[in-house]
Amino acid sequence: xxxxxxxxxxxxxxxxxxxxxxxxxxxxxxxxxxxxxxxxxxxxxxxxxxxxxxxxxxxxxxxxxxxxxxxxxxxxxxxxxxxxxxxxxxxxxxxxxxxxxxxxxxxxxxxxxxxxxxxxxxxxxxxxxxxxxxxxxxxxxxxxxxxxxxxxxxxxxxxxxxxxxxxxxxxxxxxxxxxxxxxxxxxxxxxxxxxxxxxxxxxxxxxxxxxxxxxxxxxxxxxxxxxxxxxxxxxxxxxxxxxxxxxxxxxxxxxxxxxxxxxxxxxxxxxxxxxxxxxxxxxxxxxxxxxxxxxxxxxxxxxxxxxxxxxxxxxxxxxxxxxxxxxxxxxxxxxxxxxxxxxxxxxxxxxxxxxxxxxxxxxxxxxxxxxxxxxxxxxxxxxxxxxxxxxxxxxxxxxxxxxxxxxxxxxxxxxxxxxxxxxxxxxxxx
Amino acid sequence: xxxxxxxxxxxxxxxxxxxxxxxxxxxxxxxxxxxxxxxxxxxxxxxxxxxxxxxxxxxxxxxxxxxxxxxxxxxxxxxxxxxxxxxxxxxxxxxxxxxxxxxxxxxxxxxxxxxxxxxxxxxxxxxxxxxxxxxxxxxxxxxxxxxxxxxxxxxxxxxxxxxxxxxxxxxxxxxxxxxxxxxxxxxxxxxxxxxxxxxxxxxxxxxxxxxxxxxxxxxxxxxxxxxxxxxxxxxxxxxxxxxxxxxxxxxxxxxxxxxxxxxxxxxxxxxxxxxxxxxxxxxxxxxxxxxxxxxxxxxxxxxxxxxxxxxxxxxxxxxxxxxxxxxxxxxxxxxxxxxxxxxxxxxxxxxxxxxxxxxxxxxxxxxxxxxxxxxxxxxxxxxxxxxxxxx
Numbered sequence: 001x002x003x004x005x006x007x008x009x010x011x012x013x014x015x016x017x018x019x020x021x022x023x024x025x026x027x028x029x030x031x032x033x034x035x036x037x038x039x040x041x042x043x044x045x046x047x048x049x050x051x052x053x054x055x056x057x058x059x060x061x062x063x064x065x066x067x068x069x070x071x072x073x074x075x076x077x078x079x080x081x082x083x084x085x086x087x088x089x090x091x092x093x094x095x096x097x098x099x100x101x102x103x104x105x106x107x108x109x110x111x112x113x114x115x116x117x118x119x120x121x122x123x124x125x126x127x128x129x130x131x132x133x134x135x136x137x138x139x140x141x142x143x144x145x146x147x148x149x150x151x152x153x154x155x156x157x158x159x160x161x162x163x164x165x166x167x168x169x170x171x172x173x174x175x176x177x178x179x180x181x182x183x184x185x186x187x188x189x190x191x192x193x194x195x196x197x198x199x200x201x202x203x204x205x206x207x208x209x210x211x212x213x214x215x216x217x218x219x220x221x222x223x224x225x226x227x228x229x230x231x232x233x234x235x236x237x238x239x240x241x242x243x244x245x246x247x248x249x250x251x252x253x254x255x256x257x258x259x260x261x262x263x264x265x266x267x268x269x270x271x272x273x274x275x276x277x278x279x280x281x282x283x284x285x286x287x288x289x290x291x292x293x294x295x296x297x298x299x300x301x302x303x304x305x306x307x308x309x310x311x312x313x314x315x316x317x318x319x320x321x322x323x324x325x326x327x328x329x330x331x332x333x334x335x336x337x338x339x340x341x342x343x344x345x346x347x348x349x350x351x352x353x354x355x356x357x358x359x360x361x362x363x364x365x366x367x368x369x370x371x372x373x374x375x376x377x378x379x380x381x382x383x384x385x386x387x388x389x390x391x392x393x394x395x396x397x398x399x400x401x402x403x404x405x406x407x408x409x410x411x412x413x414x415x416x417x418x419x420x421x422x423x424x425x426x427x428x429x430x
Numbered sequence: 431x432x433x434x435x436x437x438x439x440x441x442x443x444x445x446x447x448x449x450x451x452x453x454x455x456x457x458x459x460x461x462x463x464x465x466x467x468x469x470x471x472x473x474x475x476x477x478x479x480x481x482x483x484x485x486x487x488x489x490x491x492x493x494x495x496x497x498x499x500x501x502x503x504x505x506x507x508x509x510x511x512x513x514x515x516x517x518x519x520x521x522x523x524x525x526x527x528x529x530x531x532x533x534x535x536x537x538x539x540x541x542x543x544x545x546x547x548x549x550x551x552x553x554x555x556x557x558x559x560x561x562x563x564x565x566x567x568x569x570x571x572x573x574x575x576x577x578x579x580x581x582x583x584x585x586x587x588x589x590x591x592x593x594x595x596x597x598x599x600x601x602x603x604x605x606x607x608x609x610x611x612x613x614x615x616x617x618x619x620x621x622x623x624x625x626x627x628x629x630x631x632x633x634x635x636x637x638x639x640x641x642x643x644x645x646x647x648x649x650x651x652x653x654x655x656x657x658x659x660x661x662x663x664x665x666x667x668x669x670x671x672x673x674x675x676x677x678x679x680x681x682x683x684x685x686x687x688x689x690x691x692x693x694x695x696x697x698x699x700x701x702x703x704x705x706x707x708x709x710x711x712x713x714x715x716x717x718x719x720x721x722x723x724x725x726x727x728x729x730x731x732x733x734x735x736x737x738x739x740x741x742x743x744x745x746x747x748x749x750x751x752x753x754x755x756x757x758x759x760x761x762x763x764x765x766x767x768x769x770x771x772x773x774x775x776x777x778x779x780x781x782x783x784x785x786x787x788x789x790x791x792x793x794x795x796x797x798x799x800x801x802x803x804x805x806x807x808x809x810x811x812x813x814x815x816x817x818x819x820x821x
Contacts, residue, residue, distance in 0.1 A: 172523055224804065232470065232522070236745065236803045239738050244796025251789040358734070362534055365527050373523070401542035408531040415528060416516040 033080035037117035043089060044080035045122040049102055053077025054126060058097035062090040086113050093124045102126050137395075139272035144391045146273050150348060152387025153286035155360065157341035159367040159379040160293060161334025167310030167374030168323075168330050169221070170231050174238040176364060177357030178245035179335050183209050183342025184352030185249055187260040198261065202343055209339025210332045217331035222324060242358075249354035257351035260343065265350070282344040289340065290380060293333070297376055306330060310374060363390065363404065366411040372424025381422055385410075431590050437771040438597075441764040442641035448651065450763045451659035452478075452721035453736075457744050457755035458666045459713025464741075465749035466674055467706040468686030470526040473513070474714045475736040476533025479540060479729060480505040481715025482722040487548050490559035495567075498560070499719065506715035509536075510708040518703045530734065540729035554728035557650060561723060568654040570647040577653075578635070581642035596640045603633040611753055611811055651724040659720045663756055666713055671752050673709075682706055683750075742799045748809030757810060766791045 033042035043061060047054045057073045064087035073079045083089065093107040105125030113120050162176045183205055191201035220241075224234055265276040297303040308316040309326045317323045345360075346352035367386045371378025386407050393406040414421070444450060456478050463471040484502030489495055513532055517525040539545065541552040549555065585592050607629045610622065646652035673679050681702055684692040693699050718732065739762065747758025770791040773782055782790060808814045 172526065229804065233803045233807055235470075235523075235526075236741060237800045239741065240796045240799030240801075240803065242796070243735070243738055243799065244793050247789040247792040247796065251786050251793065254785070362531055366531065369524075369527055399542060399544050401544065402538060405535045405538040408535050411531055412516070412528055415520075415524060419516075419520050419524060 033082045033119070035082075035117050035119050039116060040082050040084050041086065041113045041116045042080050042082055042119040043091065043111050043113065043122050044078070044119055045091075045124060047073045047077045047079065047093070047124055047126060049127045054098065054102055056097065058094035059124070060092045060094065062092070064088055080119075083113060084116070086115050088112050091122045091124065093126070098126070140395050141392070142272050143274065144395045145388065146275060148388035148391030149384065150275075150279055150283055150387070151391055152384035153283055153290070154341050154345050154348070155363055155367050155387050156290055156380045156383035157286055157344070158338045158360075159364045159371075159383045160290065160376050161330075161337040162364055163368045163371070163374060163376050163379035164306065164310070164330045165334050166368065167376070168306065168313070168327050169225070171221075171234050171238065172365070174235065174361070175242040175245060176334075176338060177361035178242050178249075179209060179212070179338035179357070180342035180345065180360065180364075181249060181352060181354065181357035182212065182245070183339030184260065184346030184356065185253060185258065185342075185354075186339070187343045187346055188253070188258040188352065191260050192258070192262055202340075205343050206336050206340045209342075210336030212339075213331040213333070213335025214328065216335070217328050221331065222328070225327075246354055246358065253354065255354065257353045258346075259351045260346045265347075276348065279348045282348050285340070285344065289337070293337070294377070294380075302326070302329065310376075359404075363407060366407050370411055370414055370421055372421030375421070375423045378421055378423035431593070433775050435593065437768060437775060439641050439643065440771050441768045442637065443643055444763045444767040445637075445760050446643065446656055446660075447763065448655045448659035448724045449721055450759055451656070451663045452717045452719075452723075453740060453743060453763070454663045454717075454756045454759035455659075455666050455720060456714045456717030457740050457747075457759055458663070458670055459710035459717065460740050460744055461749060461751075461755050462670065462673075462682070462706055462710035462713065464744065465751070465754070466679065466682040466686065467703060467710075468522070469518075469703060469707060469710075470522045471529050471707070471710065472526045472734075472737055473529030473531075473533030474710075474740050475732045475734065476529070476536045477506045477509060477711045477714030478718030478721060478736065479533070479536050479727075479732040480509055481718030482727045482732065483540065483549060484715070485719040486555045486560040486722060486727045489563060490555060495563040502715050502719050503712055506711045507708055510711040511704070514704045514707045518700055518707070530737070533737065534734070537729045537733055549729070550727070552730065554726050557722065557724070557726045561650065564658075564723060565648055565650075565654065568648040570652070570654045570657075572647060574644050574646045574649075575653070576642045576644045577638045578642065580639070582640050583642075593640060596636060600633060600636050600640065603629055603636065607633065608757075608810060655724050659723065662716065662720060666716070667752060667756055674752070678702075678705075686750075738799075739795070742795060742802075745799065745802050745807070745809050748812030751809070751811040751813075754809055754811045761810075762795075766795055769794050 033040075033044060035042045047057055047059070053073075053076050055073055055075050055077060057077075059071050059073065059079055061069045061071065061081045061083070063069075063083060063085065065085070069081050069083075071079050071081050089111045091109050091111055093104060095104060095107065098104070103126065105127055107124060107126070109122060109124065111120050111122045158176065158180050162173060165171055165173050165176075186205045186208055187201065190196045190204055191198060194201075196204065220237075221234070224237065229237075261278075265278045267274060267276050268280070269275075295303075297307060305316070305321045305326050306329070308319070308321055309323050313323055316326075342352065342357065345356065349356075363386050364383075367382035368379045369382070370385060371380065371382030389407045389410055390403050393403050394400045398406050456474055459477070460471065460474050463469040463474075481502035484505045485498040488498035488501045493501075509532070513525075513529055517528045540549045542549075543551050545551065582592055582596060607626065610626055610629065645656070648654045674682065681692060681697060685699055685702060689699055692702075721732070743758035743762040744755055745758070746761055747754030747756070770787050773787040773790050774784060777787070802809065
């Protein structure tokens with residue numbers, strides 16, 4: 001009974017999102033399957049090419065026990081079937097039922113219905129016949145380069161902070177990725193749930209994240225430094241923090257993907273490149289913020305002090321720099337940047353999950369190590385390289401599954417020949 | 431009363447679980463890396479996954495079990511060589527970053543759709559494909575049994591006072607055991623050994639008396655796999671005991687404390703670190719094989735989180751101690767289940783629903799890891815003076 005109620009609440013919570021995701025211009029009345037807790041589950045999807053929905057296509061859903069159900073897509077390309085047992089379903093799109101100009105990208109998928117009472121989305125990939133002919137290798141390369149730069153800039157925002165923390169305190173912060181997630185999740189709460197405007201909400205997210213950095217250093221890291229806790233122990237503390245934060249996110253928003261904005265982003269085409277307006281703005285913001293951080297590090301007194309502490313904390317302290325204040329500022333800035341990165345990441349990738357940060361943590365470490373541990377500009381260069389490698393490697397022939405693995409492999413190979421990283425100084429190693 | 435009995439029964443099942451034993455074996459390996467040698471290996475789950483894949487893939491392709499075990503060890507051996515060669519001469523953080531990245535690469539490759547014929551990609555390899563030869567070795571026969579022929583229900587019909595008295599005696603017994611292991615009492619040599627062995631036997635007896643758990647003798651997750659898993663865990667503990675009291679073991683500690691001092695004595699520090707990495711990795715691979723014996727090979731269940739859990743268990747029990755890994759793993763798993771069941775039983779659903787109790791238990795794990803490292807870095811059994819670990 002209680003599980004039923006919980007399932008109902010979950011379904012109620014999820015329903016608006018599913019409706020949002022699949023809405024578009026819903027003029028025709030679609031027959032939608034409603035999942036009943038403990039009785040039925042739904043498999044649903046929208047069949048559309050990059051141009052328009054595909055009506056009247058036949059889709060066959062086969063249950064784990066071999067029962068087949070046929071369904072036609074509606075005017076708006078929507079389809080759904082009701083199933084009554086959990087398990088793996090095969091969803092097959094009938095090629096004959098499609099209009100002639102539509103070709104199948106992926107017409108057979110398996111959908112895992114974990115339990116009853118949920119609606120499981122199934123995405124079948126179709127496109128117009130002219131589409132595949134149009135995309136040449138060069139265009140694909142350009143598109144991936146832009147995507148790579150976009151990912152690289154977002155990674156750079158987070159990894160500059162990670163690198164500054166490493167430089168000033170010697171700490172490899174495993175909880176940095178959770179701060180990235182925090183930015184996206186706070187964005188969901190403030191902008192999506194509480195209806196703040198994107199710009200005001202975004203600013204508030206960054207300020208809140210920066211505050212968590214200040215607060216963390218105040219109550220955790222500074223006292224630990226004063227106690228003289230070793231760096232290895234501190235690193236394990238960050239691992240504990242990272243674990244706790246991940247599950248706090250899962251506790252509050254669950255395992256689903258949440259979105260910062262409710263409406264779908266508008267797409268713009270510039271030459272061969274298709275990109276959302278949000279991505280363009282996100283890239284511009286990243287460039288401006290990174291330039292500001294770079295300027296501050298190079299030209300302002302406090303920036304010079306930061307680099308001095310980064311270079312040699314003892315010497316910096318001896319020459320009258322208040323290292324604790326500098327480190328506090330570094331923590332605050334780094335967490336603010338990580339939060340901004342997470343917010344933008346959630347905007348350009350259309351949502352964030354409790355483990356989104358975890359997925360990019362290693363890319364952040366790769367970026368920082370590649371550029372040279374502790375060097376802020378190295379992290380920037382490293383992040384751009386990692387972003388490009390991740391997005392370009394599938395185009396250049398690596399299987400898509402391996403795009404993250406390629407980035408990590410490059411990191412390991414680089415450590416073999418140049419352990420101090422691209423911009424690091426050799427004496428830092430060893 | 432019955433709720434408490436239910437929670438404690440659940441904890442007992444988790445204590446006996448073969449996966450707890452498997453993680454304990456992996457933690458024993460991690461203890462050689464991190465506890466004794468000071469190597470920051472963040473990729474123990476990679477070693478485990480390689481061991482599991484080597485074992486499961488060879489058997490499901492028709493090779494005999496012994497070949498599978500050797501292939502699992504071989505894969506971990508090569509992995510350690512490849513990881514160690516570039517990084518063991520560098521500062522500790524590099525080994526950490528390279529090992530965690532390499533373990534992730536293994537996982538990405540394992541779940542890749544390209545290798546679906548071998549690894550079953552993200553779905554993994556179901557246990558039915560490779561556990562049969564192992565179960566055929568069993569001499570436990572069929573049917574099911576509880577370990578002791580009588581339990582608390584046979585005494586005064588399982589009245590509350592019997593159980594409460596029993597629980598108090600068990601807690602006291604375990605406390606006394608820990609006191610002895612930490613060198614508290616003034617006992618030496620054989621008498622200490624007898625005292626420890628006696629306490630262990632009495633405690634085990636009482637535990638099985640108070641928390642009777644019936645399992646199949648030989649089934650997928652029965653007594654046979656539990657027996658072998660825990661047997662291996664204690665065998666590994668004994669092996670590590672022999673290793674670290676040898677001259678080679680003293681070298682390991684020397685490297686952890688001061689690498690340069692050992693180098694100035696004419697020892698090849700790089701070679702010794704490499705040996706430690708390989709041996710610890712082989713324990714990791716063995717842990718991985720045991721881990722999948724009662725379930726299936728799932729790449730995503732052996733990711734970074736598992737490594738982090740290993741670290742939590744190690745630090746909880748006490749790094750650089752003999753019994754720390756086993757004790758830490760047992761407390762880690764039983765404690766987590768205890769927290770989860772307690773939250774499920776006593777916190778109303780309006781505050782915390784069933785899924786959230788799971789997440790709550792992991793939040794507690796994370797916070798516990800932080801607190802242990804800050805306030806008691808030597809863990810339960812460790813010696814604070816020995817453990818100024820800094821890589």
